[in-house]
Amino acid sequence: MAFNIALDGPAGAGKSTIAKRVAKELSYIYVDTGAMYRAMALFFLREGIAPENEAAISAACQKIAVTLSNEKGEQQVFLNGENVNGLIRTEEVGKMAAATSIYNKVREKLTQLQREMARTADLIMDGRDIGTCVLPEAQVKIYLTASVEIRGKRRFLELQEKGVTCSLEKICEDIRLRDEQDMNREISPLRQAEDAVLIDSSLMSIEEVVNEILTLVEEKLE
Ligand code: DC
Numbered sequence: 001m002a003f004n005i006a007l008d009g010p011a012g013a014g015k016s017t018i019a020k021r022v023a024k025e026l027s028y029i030y031v032d033t034g035a036m037y038r039a040m041a042l043f044f045l046r047e048g049i050a051p052e053n054e055a056a057i058s059a060a061c062q063k064i065a066v067t068l069s070n071e072k073g074e075q076q077v078f079l080n081g082e083n084v085n086g087l088i089r090t091e092e093v094g095k096m097a098a099a100t101s102i103y104n105k106v107r108e109k110l111t112q113l114q115r116e117m118a119r120t121a122d123l124i125m126d127g128r129d130i131g132t133c134v135l136p137e138a139q140v141k142i143y144l145t146a147s148v149e150i151r152g153k154r155r156f157l158e159l160q161e162k163g164v165t166c167s168l169e170k171i172c173e174d175i176r177l178r179d180e181q182d183m184n185r186e187i188s189p190l191r192q193a194e195d196a197v198l199i200d201s202s203l204m205s206i207e208e209v210v211n212e213i214l215t216l217v218e219e220k221l222e
Contacts, residue, residue: 003028003122004137005217006130009144010190011094011178012151014201014209015126018144021210023124024073026217031068031117032075033127033134034097036110038088039066039079041096051099058105066113091174098178101128102185111188128182131193139220141196142213148175150202 005022009015016032023030043064049056067078076085087093100106107129114134118125127134131141146154152172159166182190192198197216201209 002118002120003139003217003221004118004135005124005213006135006138006141006193006196007124007126007144007213008128008131008142008190008192008196009126010151010175010182012155012175013144013146014154014206015144017206018201018209018213019124019126020073021206022213022217025210025214026122026124029070029117029121029123030073030075031114031123031125033110033114033125033130035075035077035085035088036066036068036113037097037101037106038093039077039084040064040106040110041093041100042084042088043079044100045093045096051096054103057100057103061105061109064109066110068117094178098181102181102187104187107187128190129188131196132191133188136193140213140216141193142216143192143196143198144209145198145200146202148172148179151175 005028007015007019019030019032022028040061044051044057044060047060049060051057065080069076069078076083077088078084111134114125117123118135125135131138131143149172152168152175155171155175156166156168199209199212
């Protein structure tokens with residue numbers, strides 16, 4: 001049976017950085033499910049569909065194929081055969097992903113795909129509902145969080161490094177809004193699974209978080 005690690009938590013908690021490191025250490029596949037929601041969101045944006053229009057979003061789902069591949073340890077996301085990795089990290093796509101991931105048809109489609117991947121491959125999958133809904137049988141479940149202020153500051157520094165001017169206040173406000181959306185939607189909201197280990201990374205280094213997860217995995221494999 002495949003070994004699955006479910007990693008959930010709010011936006012900006014450092015899930016992808018941590019998951020990539022853990023995957024590398026264990027030679028597991030890393031699956032970033034947020035990227036899948038973002039790829040679908042890109043399709044909706046290109047089609048000019050309003051995020052409030054559930055009927056149109058649901059109908060559009062039938063025209064979308066999201067696939068993943070792993071190249072040199074990096075996940076690549078394909079939207080109907082087109083590699084969209086470089087196009088999905090914008091604020092606009094993120095907002096559309098948060099707004100459209102509330103719909104049943106969108107979630108159904110991606111959940112099915114995620115479960116298929118986890119059936120046969122040892123992997124670490126990050127998202128919002130992995131431990132609670134997608135992989136309730138995952139051998140290790142982590143809920144990774146950090147305070148809004150810390151998440152905002154990390155994002156602020158990241159953007160500054162890229163030469164993007166932004167205000168820390170606005171970033172924190174966006175994070176609060178995203179939390180609100182992800183935690184309060186009706187279907188599969190973000191929450192800690194009962195059997196998930198809570199890691200608050202506010203005062204921890206990446207190394208410390210990675211080591212804590214590796215220890216949990218080792219304990220399960222013993
Ligand atoms: O992790 P991210 O910022 O790339 O995710 C973008 C949005 O996708 C997030 O705000 C909510 C949605 N999402 C989800 O609903 N379920 C997941 N498992 C992953 C992401």
